[in-house]
Amino acid sequence: MKRSFRMQLALRATAVMGAAMVAISLASLLAISALLDREIDATILNVAAIQAASLTDQASGEMHFHDWDLTPDEAASVTELVSYAQVWQWDGQSLLRSQYMTEDLPLDLEHLRRAEEGELSWTQSEFGGERIRALYYPLDRLGPAHDRHVLQVASPQGRRDAMVRRVGMFLILLSLMVTAGTFAGSWWLAKHAMRPVHEIMDQAEDIGAGSLNRRIQAYADTHEYHRLVDVLNTMLGRIQRAFDAQRRFTADASHELRSPLTAMRGELELALRRERDPDEYRRVLSSGLEEVVRLSRITEDLLILARSDAGALEAHFESVDVADIAVGVLQRLEPLATAKGLRVRFTHDGETTANVDSRLLNQVVWNLSENALKFTPDGGEIEVSVMGSASGVTIRVTDTGPGFQDTDRDRLFARFFRADQARTRGEEASGSGLGLAIVKAAVEAQGGEVTATNRASGGASVTVRLPRSPALVPAPS
Numbered sequence: 001m002k003r004s005f006r007m008q009l010a011l012r013a014t015a016v017m018g019a020a021m022v023a024i025s026l027a028s029l030l031a032i033s034a035l036l037d038r039e040i041d042a043t044i045l046n047v048a049a050i051q052a053a054s055l056t057d058q059a060s061g062e063m064h065f066h067d068w069d070l071t072p073d074e075a076a077s078v079t080e081l082v083s084y085a086q087v088w089q090w091d092g093q094s095l096l097r098s099q100y101m102t103e104d105l106p107l108d109l110e111h112l113r114r115a116e117e118g119e120l121s122w123t124q125s126e127f128g129g130e131r132i133r134a135l136y137y138p139l140d141r142l143g144p145a146h147d148r149h150v151l152q153v154a155s156p157q158g159r160r161d162a163m164v165r166r167v168g169m170f171l172i173l174l175s176l177m178v179t180a181g182t183f184a185g186s187w188w189l190a191k192h193a194m195r196p197v198h199e200i201m202d203q204a205e206d207i208g209a210g211s212l213n214r215r216i217q218a219y220a221d222t223h224e225y226h227r228l229v230d231v232l233n234t235m236l237g238r239i240q241r242a243f244d245a246q247r248r249f250t251a252d253a254s255h256e257l258r259s260p261l262t263a264m265r266g267e268l269e270l271a272l273r274r275e276r277d278p279d280e281y282r283r284v285l286s287s288g289l290e291e292v293v294r295l296s297r298i299t300e301d302l303l304i305l306a307r308s309d310a311g312a313l314e315a316h317f318e319s320v321d322v323a324d325i326a327v328g329v330l331q332r333l334e335p336l337a338t339a340k341g342l343r344v345r346f347t348h349d350g351e352t353t354a355n356v357d358s359r360l361l362n363q364v365v366w367n368l369s370e371n372a373l374k375f376t377p378d379g380g381e382i383e384v385s386v387m388g389s390a391s392g393v394t395i396r397v398t399d400t401g402p403g404f405q406d407t408d409r410d411r412l413f414a415r416f417f418r419a420d421q422a423r424t425r426g427e428e429a430s431g432s433g434l435g436l437a438i439v440k441a442a443v444e445a446q447g448g449e450v451t452a453t454n455r456a457s458g459g460a461s462v463t464v465r466l467p468r469s470p471a472l473v474p475a476p477s
Contacts, residue, residue, distance in 0.1 A: 006190040013186035014179055021175035032167055036160050040133055041122070044083065048137040048153040051085050055096075055151065056142040063087060063096055063149075084127070084154045087139070090116045095149065105152055111136045115150040131157040196225050204232060212240040257298060260291040304363075304438050315357035315445045317470065322361065322393045323352040323386045329365040330384060336373050343381040350388030354468045360442040361466075365395065367435040368462050372399040375460070392448075395464040403454040412452050413440040439464070446470055
């Protein structure tokens with residue numbers, strides 16, 4: 001199931017903001033509660049100190065609270081006091097309480113004993129149907145006459161709790177508003193942030209096989225999207241080059257395959273026009289067989305190049321003496337060299353054993369040697385040398401032919417490329433133009449490199465350098 005980036009961004013931002021608001025609200029509520037409790041405790045302590053002083057200001061030891069005077073009507077209207085005060089005997093007997101209290105405060109004997117021993121002791125309890133905060137204050141601090149008396153001062157917590165609830169509700173509403181605003185803002189921001197991406201995608205979708213030369217222009221000068229547009233345009237350039245190369249390859253391959261097929265068709269049609277003797281039929285079949293062999297070689301060459309393009313041209317490495325492979329190839333080509341009166345020299349030096357693919361290397365040496373035979377005039381000379389070094393093995397094939405034209409240097413290893421007629425002598429020098437392209441693909445599959453130059457004394461020289469132990473060879477991009 002496809003997920004909306006806009007929805008994901010909005011939900012994640014809302015979740016983060018919601019969690020932050022919950023944490024802030026809890027921290028604020030705890031801070032406010034602690035502040036209110038501290039203020040209430042300070043107030044209770046001050047009231048207790050004042051009441052204790054007023055209780056013990058009589059020399060006779062008589063205790064009384066300094067309550068404010070109210071009329072009967074005012075006293076009836078008093079439903080909630082700011083604080084309550086009551087004096088206890090150490091054994092829990094009530095001695096005195098505030099004027100307008102109608103019942104005793106709840107007594108905790110454990111805290112009463114602590115206060116009787118001289119400690120200030122705080123408690124939480126309920127009185128009159130609401131929660132109260134109480135302080136047990138020892139009166140022996142104000143004179144020995146009251147060493148058995150404890151003052152209890154309590155304050156109702158209803159207003160404090162109501163304020164905390166109001167603050168909590170405000171924080172909840174504030175969190176909901178901020179979270180909703182975050183979702184709406186994130187949704188809007190994601191919509192506008194994705195607009196350039198949609199415009200870039202729209203332009204990319206408009207580019208088809210017939211318009212690969214077009215490039216994406218939307219937001220190309222924007223810093224945040226420059227790299228995206230640049231990567232897409234670079235990819236379009238690679239696709240265009242690959243498409244053009246594939247189109248040229250298809251056209252050239254069709255042309256190469258059509259030539260032998262046309263020749264075979266002409267020979268067969270001519271043979272079928274009338275009855276002929278067996279020798280003529282044999283000649284036609286021989287000519288057709290040559291064309292079939294040519295078709296087979298072109299097809300195999302195209303298959304190798306197609307596998308190379310697809311990254312499927314894998315080399316199977318094994319320890320092989322490269323010099324032995326070169327000798328085997330030259331032995332197979334000896335009849336052709338003898339027929340043209342060519343001298344073939346072979347030299348080798350150093351350690352020529354390396355980890356290579358014998359099948360691909362055989363193809364490389366065959367193509368290079370066969371090319372040298374084709375382009376070397378009668379009576380010329382061909383030299384194949386194999387040299388070993390610490391880094392690898394070098395194969396060099398030279399001839400005494402016309403060499404390469406300077407204008408051809410950059411296209412020597414291109415597919416279906418044929419040298420200028422100055423280097424092509426006669427029908428026997430014709431070919432498909434795939435030989436050097438296959439050499440390049442096979443050498444690179446083995447982690448090596450191939451170069452071509454002209455000899456100072458005249459003729460061509462092609463050099464193949466192969467590593468002795470190649471690393472993993474990456475597939476072509």
